[in-house]
Amino acid sequence: MLLTRGARVTGAVVCVLLALIAGSWIARDLNTADGPAQLWRFWESGPSGLGQASLTTTLYDLLLVVVYAAVALAALRSPLAAQALVAAAVITLVVRLPALWVVRAGWMRQWSGPDLRDRALWSAFAAIGGALVLLIVAAAGRRRADSAYDEDDRVPTRPLLGAGVTAFLFLGVAGGATLAWEGWTAFDLVDISRRAYENRFTGEAGLYTPLLGVPAGWLNVTLGGLSLVAAVAAVARARFSRPLGLVVALVLAGAGGMYLSIVLRGGLIRHLDELPARGQLLVYTQLFYLLAGVVVLAVLARRGVHDEAGDPAPSCTPRR
Helix, strand or coil, X not given: CEECHHHHHHHHHHHHHHHHHHHHHHHHHHHHCCCHHHHHHHHHHCCCCHHHCCCCCCHHHHHHHHHHHHHHHHHHHCCCCHHHHHHHHHHHHHHHCCHHHHCCCHHHHHCCCHHHHHHHHHHHHHHHHHHHXXXXXXXXXXXXXXXXXXXXXXXXXXXXXXXXXXXXXXXHHHHHXXXXXXXXXXXXXXXXXXXXXXXXXXXXXXXXXXXXXXXXHHHHHHHHHHHHHHHHHHHCCCCCHHHHHHHHHHHHHHHHHHHHHHHHHHCCCCCHHHCCHHHHHHHHHHHHHHHHHHHHHHHHCCCCECCXXXXXXXXXXXXX
C-alpha cells in the first residue's frame, strides 16, 4: 500500500509545523540563555542558578526537530512513508503527553509564570493534535499500487537479515536495560513510599522537570517498551521496523551522547573505579545507549529489500 500524493504532502506539512513548534521553544531558550553552551548544560543537569529556571526545553525537543525534518523529507520523496509518519506520531506522543499534567502541576508555578505555562500547554495540545493527524493520514491516505512495478514504488521497506538481527540485539539489550533500571529504581523508592515512585511519572519528587520536560519514569517505561517493540519488529523484518527503529535509535544515541558529555566534562572517566558498583553500571549503560543508537542508525539507514518475496526493490529489476 502506497500513500497518495495528497497524503504525503499533508504529512510533510504537519511535520514542518511540528518542527516549527519545537524549534520555536528552542529558539526562545537560546535567546534566554547565555548562549548554546549554557542551554546544553541545562539540558544535561537542569538549572545551576536562578537565571536558568525560565528555560523550558530538553534535548528531546531537539531530537523531535530532527525526526520531523527527516520524516517530512521522506514523505515528499517516497510513497512508502506511512510507517515513518506513524513513527513520528508515536515519539511525539511519548514526549508531549506528559506536558498535559506537568505544565498544569501546582509545583510548576515556582519555575514559570502563567503566560508561559499557557503557551506550553497550547503547544502540547497542538503537538498531540498533529500526531493524531499523522496517524489519520497514514491510515486513510493509502492507495494500492497500480501494478507489481508501480512507478513510484522504489523504496524498500524491510531491513536486510543481518541488519534486522543487529538491530534486534542492540535495541533489545537497550530496552531491557532501560526497563531493568526503572524496575530497580521502583524497588528502591517503593520501600520509601509509593508516592515517591509515582512522582517519577508526574515530574515532582523534588527533581526539577523543565516546562516541556519528560518525567524520568514515563520516559524510561515508554522508551524501553518502544525499544523492545522495535527490536522484535526488526528481527521479524516487519515493514515498520526501519522507521521505528531509526527513531528509537536516534533517541538512544542522543541520550547516550548527552551522558557522555557529562562524563567527560565531570572527569568521571578518570575516577570511574572509585564509583560504587551501581554508579559504574549506570555509566556503562548510558555509554551503551550511545553505541546502540549509532549502530542501529547505521544498519537500518541502509537500503533494505522490497517487501514482496524479499526481492530487490523494483527499481533494480528490469521492467517487462
